[in-house]
Amino acid sequence: MKERLVLVGNGMAGVRTLEELLKLAPEEYDITVFGAEPYPNYNRIMLSPVLAGEKTIDEIILNDREWYESNGITLHTGDPVVEIDRINRRVVSASGMEVSYDRLLLATGSNPFIIPVPGSDLPGVIGFRDIADVDAMVEAAKTGKKAVVIGGGLLGLEAANGLMINGMDVTVVHLMDILMERQLDKPAAGMLRKSLEEKGMKFLMEAQTAEVLGEDHVTGLRFADDAQGRASVVGGRKPGTTEIEADLVVMAVGIRPAMDLAQKAGLYCERGVVVNDTMQTYDPRIYAVGECVQHRGQCYGLVAPLFEQAKVAANHLAKMGIARYEGSVTSTKLKVTGIDLFSAGEFNEEDGDETLVLQDPAQNMYKKLVVRDNRIKGAVMFGDTMDGTWYFQLLREGTDISAFRSTILFGQHDLGDAGHGDETRVAALSSDAEICGCNGVTKGDIIDAIQTKGLFTLDDVRAHTKASASCGSCTGLVEAILSSTVGEGYEAKPSKKPVCGCTEHSHDDVIRAIAEHELKDMPSVFSFLEWNTPDGCATCRPALNYYLLARWPEDYKDDAQSRFINERAHGNIQKDGTYSVVPRMFGGLCTPSDLRAIADVCDKYEVPEMKVTGGQRIDLFGVKKEDLPPLWKDLTDAGFVSGHAYGKAMRTVKTCAGKTWCRFGTQNSTGLGVKLEELTWGSWMPHKFKLAVSGCPRNCAEATIKDFGVVCVDSGYELHIGGNGGIKVRVTDLLCKVDTEEEVLEYCGAFTQMYREEAHYLERTAPWVERVGLGHIKERILEDEAERKALYERFKVGQKVAQVDPWKARAEGEAAHEFEPLKISA
Amino acid sequence: MSDWKKIAPLEDIPRLGSRVVEIEDGSIAVFRTGDDQVFAVRDACPHKNGPLSQGIVAGHTVTCPLHNWKIDLESGEALDPDEGCTNTYVAKVEEGMVYLQL
Ligand code: SRM
C-alpha cells in the first residue's frame, strides 16, 4: 500500500509543494488535502486586481478541481482540520472526518491581525486575506460610502486603491509618519503618498486607533490622544477632533502565522511553526511550508520564498533528501496600476554603507541603492522600476559592482553593450526589427510565437524561436518582449539556476558535490545527485566531463562521448562536415622549415584553403575527416602539436615583436609568450582561454582583452585578467605588477587554476570575474601566498596529464573508429 | 529487395556513440545508445544536412553538431520545437553482430 500524505491548507505554498512532489515522485503517496476555504487553490496575490476589477475569480484559480482529480488527490474544501492526533497519526476535520497520515504537511498560511480594541468584532470590520474578504468589500461598496483602511503597508494600500475604484471615499490610517516603512525610505514613501493623493486617496498619518465605534455595525473610529493630551491626528484636522466616520473598516496592519492547530498538537512554535532547513517541524513526520512557518528566525509573507520552501519540502517528501532551504532575500512591488515602486534588501543605510541616489522630481523618479564593499545590499525605486530585477539579481548573487558603479543607476542598458535593453526600448521597436542577430529572429516572430504557442518562459522562447539561444546577448531584449507580451503576473525566479533540464542542481552544487563526496565518474554523479535522465544530455554531459577532469585529473577517465565533436575529433567541424586544422605555433613564432612542412601538408592533402588566423597561426580549412590522422602524422613528424583551436581549452598566446627587435620594447615579450604557452598548452578549461604578451604599453598584442594578459614595462610586468574580445568586449582588470618572468608564470598558473576550479562550464573569465569580483581573486592570488603556490602546484599536476598531444596519439592509432567508416560485409 | 546486411561487431561502436556506414547514395549513421540498442538513420540532419553521426547521443536522441537540433533516433523526427525528419533504417543486433536492413 502507498504511504498517505495529508496536506492541511489548500493555499499557494501547500499546493505548490504538491506540484513539485508530483514532478519528482508521482506515485509515492495517496494524497488528501483539507482546505478551510470553499475554493480550489487560487492565486491569492491576484486578489488585489480582483478587487480593483481588473481580474475575475475564475481567472485567478491556479489548480481547478479537475487537476486534483486527474492527479488522484482527494480534496475536501470548506472543511478545516481542527485537530492533529500525533500519537495515532491522523487528522480530524470540522465536519468530523478522520484521515490517517504517514506524513503530514502543514501550510495553513496566516491570518490578518485584528487590533484588539473595543468594537473590533463589529460587523463591517474585516481583514484582506481571501475571496470572502473581497466579496465583503465589493458588497460594502454598493451601499456604504466611506471606507477606512487601517495600515499603510503594501496590503492596505492595495485594498484602499481597490475600494476607491469601487467608488468609495477612502482614508488610510497609518501609525507611522511614512507609508510602507518596511519597504520604503522617506523620499520614496513621500513620492508614493503624493501619487496616491493625486488619485484621490486620503491619509491620516501617525494615528493610533483606540476604538471602533458603532452599535450593530461599524460607524466610525476613535483615535488615541498622545501624551500632551493633543490628538495625534495630523494632516489638516483640528486638534481634538479624534473621530472619523466609516461604513467599512479594513484592517491591514499585519499578519500572524496560523499556528493554532500546530500549537494545540504540541508542535514547537515561536512566532510561527519552527522548521529546520529541510522544512521539517519538531515532529519528523510533519513538514510545514508557507507563511505559517518560522525558519532561522524568519517568517515570510511573499510567495517567492515560499515557493523555494515548497521545492525543498517536496524534495524531502519524495525521499530524495538532498535539498536545503537556506532563507531568502525578498523584493516587493506594489500592484497599483500606474504606480511603479520596487524595493529589495536592506535599504536603510547603516554605518559603513554607501548610498547611491538618483532623483528627478520633474519626472517623479527616485532610485536609491545601498552599497557595502561594492556589493548591493538594498534598493528602493519609485517611478522607474525597469531595472529592479537587475539590481535584485546583483544583490542576490553578491556581484561586485565596482566595474560599472559610476553608471549603475542609469540602468543595465547603459552598460554600453549592444544587447541589453529595457521595455521602453523594446516597445519603441517595430515588429520587423531584428532582435537576435545570430538567428535572424525579429520582434514580430517572437511575439507571434509567444501568442500562438502560449509561451511563458525565456527557455520556451529560446526553444521555439531560437532567439537568444546562441550568443545570448539579446537575452535582455527577449525577456522584455516576453514580459510586455504575457504581462507581469507573478513570477518566482528560482535563485539558483539548474545546469539543465536533467537536474535541479546548479553548477556550484555539482562542483561542490564532486569535490566533497569524491565523485570520480559520471555514473556516480548521476546517481548521487539523482539526475532524472539515464545518461544526461548534450548540455550537462560536457559540463560534468569537464568538472570531473578538472577536479580529479589523475583519476578520472575522460569520456569522449561527452565531448562536442570538435573536441572528440580534435578539429573544427565546418558547415559541410569537413574539418579545419590549426597547428600550435608557440607565441606565434615560426621557422622556414615549419612553414615548409605546413605547405607540404597542404599540397599532399589538397587542402582547399589556408589562412592566417586572428590568433597568429595558420588554419588549414576543408580537411576530410578520414584524412585527419595521416595529416596530423606529417605535422607531428615536423614537430607540431595540436593548437586546440577547437576546444574549451587553452588556445593561443599572442605576442608582439618585443625588446629583441622593436625600438620601444622593454622586455622579451616573445620569449615570455613562448614560456607561457609551454606552461599552459593542452589545459582543458571551462571555456576557451587566451593569453597575450605585449612588449610595452603600446600593447600591439592586445593583451588587455585577453583572459590573461601581460604588458611589459621597464620595471617589470603588469598582469591583467578577465578580458574578452568577441561578442561583448571587456577590458581586463589589472591584477598586479610583478618583477620577474618566474613570477609571471606562477601567477598565471595560479589564476588559471582558480578559474578552472571555480568557474561554471561555458563561463569565460570575463563574466566569471564579474560574478565573483576582483577582490575575491586578489584575496587568493595576491594576499595569500601559500594559496597561490598551492593553486600553481595543482595546475602543474593537471598539466602532467593534459600535455599529451592528442594529434600524435591519434596519428598512432588511438580512437581510430572515430575516423574510419564501417564497411558493409555481406 | 531489402536484405539484412552484416555491418560490424557491436563493440566496434562506442556506447553513446556512432559509426558511419557508406552506401551508394550517401552515408548512414549507426548509433549505439546507453542501453545498448542500435539505431540507424541517414547521416544528414533535416535542418542543413549536418552529420548527425558526429553529434552527442543521450537517451534515444542525438544532438546535431552544427546547430543543436535534437533528433529522435527511433523515428528520425526532429524533437519539438524544431520540425523535420530524416530517413531511418531497420537495425538489429544478433549474437553481438550489428545488421542493417538495406
Ligand atoms: C580561425 C579563427 C578566425 C580566423 O581565421 O582568424 C576563428 C574561428 C572561429 N571562432 Fe573565433 N576565431 C579566431 C580568433 C578569434 C579571436 C581573436 C583572438 O583570439 O585574438 C576572437 C576574439 C577574442 C576573444 O576570444 O576574446 C574570437 C572570438 C570568437 C568567439 C566569441 C568569444 C566570446 O567570448 O565572445 C566565438 C564564439 C564562441 O566561442 O562561442 C568564436 C568561435 C569561432 C569558431 C570556433 C566558430 C565555431 O564554433 O565553429 C570559428 C571556427 C572556424 C573554423 O572552422 O576553424 N570566436 N575568435 C581564429 C582562430 C585563432 C587561432 O589561431 O586559434
Ligand SMILES: Cc1cc2nc3c(=O)[nH]c(=O)nc-3n(C[C@H](O)[C@H](O)[C@H](O)COP(=O)(O)OP(=O)(O)OC[C@H]3O[C@@H](n4cnc5c(N)ncnc54)[C@H](O)[C@@H]3O)c2cc1C
Ligand atoms: C491581497 C493580497 C495581496 C498579495 N500580494 C502579494 C504580492 O504581490 N506578492 C507576493 O509575493 N505576495 C503577495 N501576497 C502574499 C501571498 O499571497 C502569500 O504569501 C501566500 O499566499 C502565502 O501562501 P500560504 O500557502 O502560506 O498561505 P495561503 O495562501 O493563505 O494558504 C493557506 C490556506 O490554508 C487554509 N487553512 C488555514 N488553516 C487551515 C486548517 N486548519 N485546515 C484547512 N485549511 C486551513 C487557509 O484558509 C488558506 O486557504 C498577497 C497577499 C494578499 C492577501
Ligand code: SF4
Ligand atoms: S567571426 Fe568567427 S565565428 Fe563568425 S564567421 Fe568569422 S570565423 Fe566564424
Ligand code: FES
Ligand atoms: S544542420 Fe543539424 S542542426 Fe543545423
